Amino acid sequence: MTFDTDTRRDADSATVDAAAYLVAPVNERSRARLAENGLDYRLVPVTGDDYPQWLQSVARGFQDGERSDEQVASSRERSAYRRVTGVYDAAAPVADAPVATIASWIGQLTVPGGASLPSCAISAVTVAPTHRRRGIARAMLEGELGAAVSAGAPLAMLTVSESTLYGRYGFAPAAASASWRIETKRATWIGPRPDGRVDFIPRQRFRELVAPLHERVRLRVAGEIDVQGSFWDGFAGTTPTAEKAGEKRAVQYTDASGVVRGVAVYTVKENHDDFTKASVHVGYLLAETDDAYAALWRFLLELDLVAEVNAGELSVDEPLRWMIADQRAATVTLRDHQYVRILDVPAALEGRRYGAPGALALDVTDVLGHAGGRFLLTVDDGGRGTVSTWSDGAAAPDGAVEVSLGIEELSAAYLGGVSLATLAAAGRVRSTDASAAARVFSWHVAPRLSIWY
Ligand SMILES: CC(C)(COP(=O)(O)OP(=O)(O)OC[C@H]1O[C@@H](n2cnc3c(N)ncnc32)[C@H](O)[C@@H]1OP(=O)(O)O)[C@@H](O)C(=O)NCCC(=O)NCCS
Missing domain, CATH: 3.30.1050.10 (SCP2 sterol-binding domain)
Structure with a gap:
């Protein structure tokens, strides 16, 4: 048989109104269940007065620090694509800080064959330590899945902090990710040496290039999703509140005909005991062609003064393994990553x-x-x-x-x-x-x- 790839984009988008989903009422069953326990489950408009406290609750829920005013403003500006809900406890001393949070939106999930289907992406699931294990997360998850079904989304998806949380709602790890640690001195490049060129570019230029490039590349790999601009700002360090942005180095690969086919952003950590043993962390590498892939990886593996390259969220079947002479130079760790739930x-x-x-x-x-x-x-x-x-x-x-x-x-x-x-x-x-x-x-x-x- 021939493998038939399909370039239908966002095939069933017409059946799911992503904008209506953002403001659809919370699921009545979950609302009533939480109300019986004195809790108010409601929408939190991103533009409204309740959003800053909602964001602080998310940060606290993930055991993170308080968000500054600038961070709140930046998040608000970049979160218009999200449906945000919170659970409030009127009896709590700070009653306007939600005791539980969840965000979701209708994203696009690439499936085998190259179609991209509407899929409810779920994020920011937290329940305050003061309110844990009373069924609040279950009520919210069931509520948002109910809302996704009402909207007509055929799929839901999420990435998780703990593997054991979501099977009970029908989610399963559907795309694993690989983290690589490569000893560069040992690896030895045996892959192609393409004719194009690798050049440094400003981080802002990386940010401009990466979004349209990803829109093309994502349809080739099942599991990838459409990525919101705020994520690219995170990789590029192009928000005003980005920390250590100056440590990020960006490069592009231009093919022999002058077209940019790939980009990468990375940071280098010096080793003060031995200047030949710095380590590189690859923040994001995106290649539209095999040549771009080879050229960018070769560039990273052959950096002077670097002994180790680390990269995460790679495929479990990276061509890179076949581009180095010593496969044991790479230590690869697999982890459950993209969770999917058919609705x-x-x-x-x-x-x-x-x-x-x-x-x-x-x-x-x-x-x-x-x-x-x-x-x-x-x-x-x-x-x-x-x-x-x-x-x-x-x-x-x-x-x-x-x-x-x-x-x-x-x-x-x-x-x-x-x-x-x-x-x-x-x-x-x-x-x-x-x-x-x-x-x-x-x-x-x-x-x-x-x-x-
Ligand atoms: C994970 C978290 C949201 C759970 O909230 P919660 O309100 O305590 O969860 P619930 O009481 O609704 O529990 C729902 C179910 O999940 C189970 N569960 C909850 N936390 C769990 C955990 N950490 N590990 C395994 N199971 C867990 C419960 O036993 C319960 O099972 P059941 O309904 O099948 O009997 C909360 O502990 C939290 O905010 N953790 C920190 C932030 C985080 O990791 N969020 C998840 C991001 S992906």
Whole structure:
């Protein structure tokens, strides 16, 4: 079969009104549940008077320091894309500081095949230590997922502080990330040496280049999302409140025809005991072409006075491994990173492409009741899937491979980051033919997410 990549952008955006989602009322069930305990769950407009205290509660919730007025103003300016909600305790001494926070927005998640589907991104989940373990986080998470379903979002997604928090709501790690520590003196570059050039650029120039470049690159890798400008300011250090921004060095790669195809930003930490052993931290590296990728990594690995290069949020299958002579020069650590939660099985499954033709009779259970049911996924020779429902009590359609799984497992396998056969071997999926199911669900590019949100 041929792998059919799809350049549909934001395929189903029309069905999700991202602007309406920002101001949609909070979920009534969660509101009532919290109200029974004397708590007020409500929207917090980013432009309103309550926003500064909300932001202070988020910082405190993550055990971070107080935000300055400048930081609050900067955050307010850059957060218009967020739906912000808080839970208030009228009996608390500082009643206008929420005891719990959550933010969300309708983002775009790239799925196998190159389509980008609306996905509810969730962030800033905190509950004050004074109010923990009373079910407040559960009420908020269920509330925001309910709002996302009402808005018609087929998916939700988040990155997490702790791995054990979100499986209970149907989220699963769908794209792992790799952190690399490379001993540069040992690595030895054996990769391509492209004809283009690497040049230093001002950080502001990096900021200008990175956003449109990422908009093009993100559709090639499942797991990537559309990135808001404030994140790029963070990488570039281009906000007025950015700390240690002057330590960031930015470079661009220009190909032989004069087009900028890649950028990177990094910092260097000196080693005062040995000036030949500084370490580099790669803040962000983005390449549109194989040449740009090779040239930028080679530049970083061959920096003088540097003994170690560190980089995070890389793919689990980086070409870089095959560009160094000594693979053991790299210590690679894997971690769960991009969590996904399917909210609408037909829309999610029809949105992606598949690795092999076949028919899967999926029996899906959903802990929260949003997306369970029986679905027949039929994949044609071009890797396109269509989904029909398969009625309760009926036998699985003839010739279809039966797969029984929870929404968590379906979400884990959705981006192609884990095989259904692996999940079956782990006792997480049952199937009449796990290998065949895995072939259909496979994808040839490892999913990746290059940021935290
Ligand atoms: C994580 C946090 C939001 C949980 O809030 P909470 O109000 O105490 O959570 P709830 O009482 O609603 O608990 C909901 C469920 O999660 C479980 N849970 C809560 N915190 C947990 C933790 N740290 N590890 C594992 N499970 C946890 C509870 O046992 C409960 O399980 P159940 O409903 O299935 O029985 C809160 O502890 C917090 O703000 N932590 C610091 C900030 C943070 O890490 N936020 C998450 C960012 S991704």
